[in-house]
Amino acid sequence: MSYDDIIGSIGVGIILLAYFLNIFSFIPKEGKFYFVLNIIGASIACYASTLIHYIPFIILEGTWGVVSLFGLIKTFKK
Template sequence: MNTNDIIGTIGVGIILLAYFLNIFSWIKKDGVLFYMMNIIGASIACFTSYLIHYFPFVILEGTWALVSVIGLLKNIKKPQVVS
């Protein structure tokens, strides 16, 4: 396994961990942690895909990161309901 493989695996692992934690309700699907894990993981995977010149995954992971940033911003801006 070379350096690009290790970095890419870490990025994808972060995305999968976020998904796993969400599925088992250990983190909220609209929580900051979920969005941040997706942003970081997808950004790492996007960068690694760029390094190995695999542009379909640059597009996929770049889009994933961008959508997660938009989701995070939308979540931050929504009014907080106090119960």
């Protein structure tokens, strides 16, 4: 497994962990921890996508991270 694969797998794994924890109600979908996991996972996966120069996933993961950041900001305004 190459460095790119390892980094990408970690990022995607964190996103999937957040999804799993949310679906099985271990964490709330509007909770700060959910958004933080998504921001970290998406950022790492976006970085891995830049390493392999794969533009569609750079856009996908970058957007995922930004939307999660806005969600986190929204929780602080409540």
